[in-house]
Amino acid sequence: MQLGINLGYWGAGMDADNLAVAQEADRLGYAVCWAAEAYGSDAATVLTWVAAQTERIDVGSAIFQIPARQPAMTAMTAATLDSLSGGRFRLGLGVSGPQVSEGWYGVKFDKPLARTREYVDIIRKAMTRERLSYEGQHWTLPLPGGPGKPLKLTVHPQREHIPLYIAAIGPKNLEQTGEIADGALLIFPSADHLEDTAIQYLRAGREKAGKTLDGFDICPTLPLALGEDKDVAVLADTFRPYTALYVGGMGSRKQNFYNQLAQRMGYEKEAAEIQDKYLSGDKQGAAAAVPHDLIDKTTLLGSVERIADRMKAYAEAGVTTLTLAPAGFTLDERIASLRAGSEALERAGLA
Secondary structure: OEEEEEOOOOOOOOHHHHHHHHHHHHHHOOOEEEEOOOOOOOHHHHHHHHHHOOOOOEEEEOOEEHHHOOHHHHHHHHHHHHHHOOOOEEEEEEOOOHHHHHHOOOOOOOOHHHHHHHHHHHHHHHHOOOOOOEEOOOOEEOOOOOOOOOOOOOOOOOOOOOOEEEEOOOHHHHHHHHHHOOEEEEEOOOOOOHHHHHHHHHHHHHHHOOOOOOOOEEEEEEEEEEOOHHHHHHHHHOOHHHHHHHHHHOOOOOOOHHHHHHHHOOOHHHHHHHHHHHHOOOHHHHHHHOOHHHHHHOOEEEOHHHHHHHHHHHHHHOOOEEEEEEOOOOHHHHHHHHHHHHHHHHHOOOO
């Protein structure tokens, strides 16, 4: 099992620290550094900045938002980043959610699975550097009846095949991801529930494509907080607002994929309470309603030894790249968490 790091969003006042964390991850031998985007910093610019100041670590988008870019533009960006980084780019995609898609980009959040499939088809076709033409329900290239003509990508990517990942939570999205992608980006993963909530659907998608999970990268992100085992409850409390935001407020009452995931993990009553409180404006109450067990199962908390044991469980569950979000109030604390992740991987015998 390899390790990755997720820098999250840029522009939160820790930009210089984020670069230092990425450079330390590069030095420690982490496999990939991911950057995210929502409606603030864009991931492509951040990844270019990081790639220019690291040597070996891959850089990946987790994620490029599908409603933000036409698929041909994403192919251009992927090819450019792969070329500039010397073949170190990984392309992660996701549909975002209805609030961001419709509120920020003005793109209707409908038929996300069909849109994703067409989007991936166009990117892959563009990356072959053949002349691009496509007829789908959501994209037609060139537009009929106009002056457009099939064009081909003029940039030469460093590699013929750039690894493509999809951020997936729901069963249907997971199955399609297994069918059409090279890897899956997962959030709030519990080793105890990973087979039931994710891997069985990914496996079904691979089987549709006549493939197995061999070579498919299962890549969940987990926050990591280093400390004494006796302080695990205190460490978990620092992630209450984060968990409450996603389970309670990330999406509408009818469309919150993270809330639905918590329910599939067995927290039906708790997920409903968190959402009720969050959407009513009681964010503190929502955070307090998050079960300790849910946080502990979806983070890495405590000593290096405890984290190593948890890493073993994720590896046994089928994870191939474990992405860490190292917690800390200072750069030194984040670096210590990063180093603890590397040490724990070695102690678990997974390096």
